[in-house]
Amino acid sequence: MLEPIVFTQSRPPTDNTPASDPERFLRVDHLGTDLRGRSVRGGAVTLGSQGGKFLLTLGSTAILARILTPEDFGLIAMVIVIIGFIGIFKDMGLAMATVQRAEINHGQVSTLFWLNLAISIGIMAITSALAPLLAAFYKEPRVTGITVVLAITIIFSGLTVQHQALLRRQMRFAALAVVEVSALLIGAAVAITCGLAGFRYWSLVILHVVREIVTMFGVWVLCGWRPGAPVRKSGVRSMIAFGAHLTGFNIVNYVARNVDKMLIGWYWGAAPLGLYNNAYRLLLLPIQQINVPLTSVAVPTLSRLQEQRERYRAYYRRGVLLTVAAGMPIVAFLFVAAEKAVLTFLGSQWLDAVAIFRAFGPAAFIGTFNVATGWVYVSLGTTRRQFAWGIFGSAVTVLAYVIALPWGPIGVAAAFSVTLVVLRFPSVVYCFRRSHLELSDLGVALWRPAMASLAAGGALFGLNTMFEIPVPVGVGLALDFVFYAGLYLLVWLLLPGGRQSIRDILEIARDLRQSQPNPRDGYVGQSEET
Numbered sequence: 001m002l003e004p005i006v007f008t009q010s011r012p013p014t015d016n017t018p019a020s021d022p023e024r025f026l027r028v029d030h031l032g033t034d035l036r037g038r039s040v041r042g043g044a045v046t047l048g049s050q051g052g053k054f055l056l057t058l059g060s061t062a063i064l065a066r067i068l069t070p071e072d073f074g075l076i077a078m079v080i081v082i083i084g085f086i087g088i089f090k091d092m093g094l095a096m097a098t099v100q101r102a103e104i105n106h107g108q109v110s111t112l113f114w115l116n117l118a119i120s121i122g123i124m125a126i127t128s129a130l131a132p133l134l135a136a137f138y139k140e141p142r143v144t145g146i147t148v149v150l151a152i153t154i155i156f157s158g159l160t161v162q163h164q165a166l167l168r169r170q171m172r173f174a175a176l177a178v179v180e181v182s183a184l185l186i187g188a189a190v191a192i193t194c195g196l197a198g199f200r201y202w203s204l205v206i207l208h209v210v211r212e213i214v215t216m217f218g219v220w221v222l223c224g225w226r227p228g229a230p231v232r233k234s235g236v237r238s239m240i241a242f243g244a245h246l247t248g249f250n251i252v253n254y255v256a257r258n259v260d261k262m263l264i265g266w267y268w269g270a271a272p273l274g275l276y277n278n279a280y281r282l283l284l285l286p287i288q289q290i291n292v293p294l295t296s297v298a299v300p301t302l303s304r305l306q307e308q309r310e311r312y313r314a315y316y317r318r319g320v321l322l323t324v325a326a327g328m329p330i331v332a333f334l335f336v337a338a339e340k341a342v343l344t345f346l347g348s349q350w351l352d353a354v355a356i357f358r359a360f361g362p363a364a365f366i367g368t369f370n371v372a373t374g375w376v377y378v379s380l381g382t383t384r385r386q387f388a389w390g391i392f393g394s395a396v397t398v399l400a401y402v403i404a405l406p407w408g409p410i411g412v413a414a415a416f417s418v419t420l421v422v423l424r425f426p427s428v429v430y431c432f433r434r435s436h437l438e439l440s441d442l443g444v445a446l447w448r449p450a451m452a453s454l455a456a457g458g459a460l461f462g463l464n465t466m467f468e469i470p471v472p473v474g475v476g477l478a479l480d481f482v483f484y485a486g487l488y489l490l491v492w493l494l495l496p497g498g499r500q501s502i503r504d505i506l507e508i509a510r511d512l513r514q515s516q517p518n519p520r521d522g523y524v525g526q527s528e529e530t
Contacts, residue, residue, distance in 0.1 A: 064192065065278065071201075077273050079147050083151065086127050128151045142201070162225075175222040187206075260416060264276050275356060275409060278350065279357040325448075328368050334364075344473055360413045401416070455488075
């Protein structure tokens with residue numbers, strides 16, 4: 001006899017397995033009954049939460065940018081570059097190995113958990129010991145204390161790796177959304193309070209610490225899985241190899257994306273780095289809000305479809321279309337309206353960031369489909385090839401940074417854009433060579449959003465050049481956006497096949513709105529007990 005459905009956030013979707021069985025947190029066989037529905041619902045939840053995170057991040061940054069100075073942001077950026085790099089090792093790609101693996105058991109996940117924790121403790125100790133050297137590198141003594149405090153967050157982060165992976169593996173995206181939004185909200189509130197109290201750059205340090213602590217507690221409560229003792233010969237060797245190749249790629253990719261900040265901080269100082277870093281964040285933040293959540297949904301789904309070639313290709317095309325249809329117009333709009341965007345969100349003291357902001361534009365536009373290769377490598381388990389390409393691409397990018405460094409932050413930003421544009425096509429060709437996909441799969445998804453975005457951007461630029469409406473800058477930005485959005489949609493409709501592609505996107509939107517969790521599917525924290 002069925003009991004009433006129990007809604008709980010501390011337990012994952014289950015079939016009728018005993019509550020004491022830890023394997024219930026690992027199974028994914030129940031996902032196959034409604035994979036499309038789960039991916040759609042997961043996309044809706046994740047995009048919704050990412051929208052909330054975007055608004056929170058944008059709002060808190062706008063407030064903190066008016067309380068603090070570019071130098072304060074630059075000091076934190078100096079350290080975050082190193083903390084982020086070292087933090088890659090605490091994961092070792094084992095989270096994605098847990099998500100991608102078709103079958104996994106409690107002993108394996110427990111072994112990976114303790115491995116992640118041991119690595120995190122070691123990394124924290126090494127980072128703290130290196131703090132004085134980092135301060136000497138930047139010629140900035142305040143970096144020592146910042147580094148030691150932020151190093152502590154590596155342990156909190158290491159404690160969450162496998163729990164977050166299990167939530168993604170079972171496509172429990174609502175639970176992840178609750179944790180991420182709560183952590184960001186609480187961290188931002190504490191940081192703003194500290195900033196108003198005169199804590200200066202320490203406000204930003206506190207933001208990172210609070211966010212990691214809240215995240216750790218949140219995923220432990222909502223996941224429900226608890227690690228057992230590590231198991232020798234548990235069969236994790238292949239997972240570690242998968243993770244090692246993914247980590248290798250993440251390392252070289254991180255270097256390519258962040259050594260520019262180290263070089264600017266070393267060569268030009270904290271204030272120029274603050275301008276550079278916030279210009280980078282303001283332009284790329286909207287893209288991250290799209291790419292990150294879609295990746296968290298797409299990778300588990302594509303991993304489940306890796307043996308079904310045509311379904312894999314169809315899902316891939318749809319996923320990339322959603323990504324670029326939202327991302328490309330945002331980048332093109334912000335490129336044209338850069339001055340108004342900086343004044344609105346950061347304030348007049350950040351006007352020197354406008355030129356840097358625009359120099360990043362081509363990289364951000366191409367970056368809207370950076371996920372196009374990452375989804376393929378991870379879902380098909382070909383991270384060794386991803387690592388190989390990463391070494392080549394990162395070497396070229398870092399060389400470009402070094403060459404451009406004497407030209408300041410604007411030159412470095414331009415170098416980033418040039419290298420990304422030049423390398424994008426060969427990187428896709430290399431990735432697709434041993435996959436289910438063809439270049440046409442990507443081309444079909446890209447060309448309409450690209451054409452519509454560029455056409456609308458050109459029209460907006462012409463309008464702003466010819467006319468200047470005497471309204472407050474925030475109002476002007478809003479008017480520009482309304483004009484741009486309407487023209488973007490109009491151009492898309494006029495393109496060949498545009499109406500049908502819009503109908504396809506609207507169909508996805510209806511799915512997002514209408515799809516409701518089925519309790520028997522065990523969606524997001526619901527379980528049915530007998």
